[in-house]
Amino acid sequence: MNSTPITDAAFALCLALLLLAPLAIAGVALINTGLGRCRSAAQALLGNLAIVAVTAIAFALVGATWIGGAGHVIQLADRPWNWLGTGSYLVGGLSAASAHAQLALLSEFLAVALAALIPWGSGADRLRLTAGCALAAVLAATVFPLLAHWVWGGGWLSQLGVNFSLGAGFLDGGGAATVQVLGGLSALAVVWIAGPRRGKFPKEGLSTALPGHNAVYVLFGCLLALVGWLGWNVAGALLWLHVPLSALPVTAVNTLLSAAGSLVATFAVTRFRFGKPDASLCANGWLAGLVASSACAGIVTPVESLFVGLVAGIATPLLVELLELALSIDDPSGAITVHAVGGLWGLLAAGIFATQPGQLVAQLVGIATLLGLVLPLVYLLFWLLNRVVPFRVDADGERIGMDLHELGGGAYPEFVIHRDESYR
Amino acid sequence: MKYAGLLVMPAGFFLTIAALVLFPDAAPREAFVLCGLAVECLGLAVAVRGHMEAARGEGR
Numbered sequence: 001m002n003s004t005p006i007t008d009a010a011f012a013l014c015l016a017l018l019l020l021a022p023l024a025i026a027g028v029a030l031i032n033t034g035l036g037r038c039r040s041a042a043q044a045l046l047g048n049l050a051i052v053a054v055t056a057i058a059f060a061l062v063g064a065t066w067i068g069g070a071g072h073v074i075q076l077a078d079r080p081w082n083w084l085g086t087g088s089y090l091v092g093g094l095s096a097a098s099a100h101a102q103l104a105l106l107s108e109f110l111a112v113a114l115a116a117l118i119p120w121g122s123g124a125d126r127l128r129l130t131a132g133c134a135l136a137a138v139l140a141a142t143v144f145p146l147l148a149h150w151v152w153g154g155g156w157l158s159q160l161g162v163n164f165s166l167g168a169g170f171l172d173g174g175g176a177a178t179v180q181v182l183g184g185l186s187a188l189a190v191v192w193i194a195g196p197r198r199g200k201f202p203k204e205g206l207s208t209a210l211p212g213h214n215a216v217y218v219l220f221g222c223l224l225a226l227v228g229w230l231g232w233n234v235a236g237a238l239l240w241l242h243v244p245l246s247a248l249p250v251t252a253v254n255t256l257l258s259a260a261g262s263l264v265a266t267f268a269v270t271r272f273r274f275g276k277p278d279a280s281l282c283a284n285g286w287l288a289g290l291v292a293s294s295a296c297a298g299i300v301t302p303v304e305s306l307f308v309g310l311v312a313g314i315a316t317p318l319l320v321e322l323l324e325l326a327l328s329i330d331d332p333s334g335a336i337t338v339h340a341v342g343g344l345w346g347l348l349a350a351g352i353f354a355t356q357p358g359q360l361v362a363q364l365v366g367i368a369t370l371l372g373l374v375l376p377l378v379y380l381l382f383w384l385l386n387r388v389v390p391f392r393v394d395a396d397g398e399r400i401g402m403d404l405h406e407l408g409g410g411a412y413p414e415f416v417i418h419r420d421e422s423y424r
Numbered sequence: 425m426k427y428a429g430l431l432v433m434p435a436g437f438f439l440t441i442a443a444l445v446l447f448p449d450a451a452p453r454e455a456f457v458l459c460g461l462a463v464e465c466l467g468l469a470v471a472v473r474g475h476m477e478a479a480r481g482e483g484r
Contacts, residue, residue: 077445192471196479
């Protein structure tokens with residue numbers, strides 16, 4: 001693990017910012033719940049909570065061992081490739097570790113929880129609670145530590161600058177790759193394996209609209225996410241990009257501008273396409289702006305950050321529509337577009353706007369790693385996991401709702417739930 | 425078809441790694457990194473196409 005010295009002031013600031021970061025988790029949890037159906041709301045929110053708990057335990061027991069330390073190095077073409085961390089077992093010796101190492105580990109505990117929540121939103125209304133916890137444990141114990149070591153822990157992606165003269169190596173201050181794209185690609189794997197919700201894609205005709213049940217949860221989740229993201233991006237700029245304290249306000253402004261630009265663009269696109277702005281798509285646009293800012297808020301100028309947000313905001317509603325209508329991908333939370341595509345765009349933008357030569361290629365190599373290695377690996381692990389812990393609930397469970405089926409009671413017991421037309 | 429696409433994607437990744445190792449000059453390295461990404465996109469497109477057929481075929 002990187003043990004760069006950190007001043008007392010920077011340590012206190014970074015710790016305070018990381019303690020705000022769970023608000024991003026709370027925001028995403030509310031968005032996941034609000035975009036699902038009312039008959040699965042309690043199961044969805046309980047699942048978010050259980051996933052945070054399971055990832056913390058799995059990461060402490062297994063994942064943290066693979067993330068830090070000097071790392072295993074192989075020599076290829078006379079260059080070192082640091083591919084796996086060698087941290088202490090069971091988070092041992094944490095109190096004696098350097099201040100930077102302690103903050104890094106806290107950041108990674110929070111990061112893995114957020115990464116594992118993202119596929120849970122995509123599997124809404126059909127993913128079993130045990131399956132959600134199992135896939136979170138797999139992510140926290142295997143793929144996340146591997147990727148986080150490569151990007152944050154002195155692994156080969158972070159060393160691309162030293163070993164191949166590619167800028168400053170792969171840059172990801174706010175976890176766009178390790179959290180957002182990993183989560184988004186995991187969401188794609190879950191959707192592929194679990195399949196669409198029953199009645200979503202009839203054999204003939206257009207796909208059935210299954211709108212989210214609570215726009216207030218979704219939009220309030222966006223506001224919570226802003227606070228969490230500000231903490232996350234600024235802490236990440238300190239921890240991983242080693243930005244001086246004087247440059248941190250710009251990182252925060254960039255985060256806000258990216259989200260703002262994205263929301264305005266999505267608002268305009270949905271108003272132009274549908275005649276009225278769409279609340280859930282605007283929420284997705286806002287979140288896509290935040291996700292894109294994770295990669296580049298600590299690197300770009302405010303104007304560039306606004307541009308990054310505008311592009312994310314234009315692309316989000318169009319891609320959500322494309323995925324559902326043209327590609328038959330049933331993603332209730334829009335996580336694949338928001339987290340995977342938004343994160344990839346942010347990583348690319350960090351390379352486009354960087355001033356160091358070779359930085360764009362470093363970012364492209366990171367993107368190629370995510371698409372070419374991480375996605376197939378996650379799919380393989382989830383496919384195997386699905387054989388042991390079936391992801392999808394049975395048809396009867398899906399019909400009565402996940403709340404009644406898995407918890408024995410609904411989130412809104414006094415509501416009368418209307419008959420579902422898709423089951424005729 | 426989905427599995428074929430998912431198998432093509434690591435090939436693109438290894439092409440990218442090969443570009444780093446084999447080409448010290450910037451221009452051919454960039455070109456091969458882009459080729460690697462293009463192969464990955466091709467694999468992703470095939471995998472998505474395979475999923476579409478399965479999703480529509482199930483008609484859940």
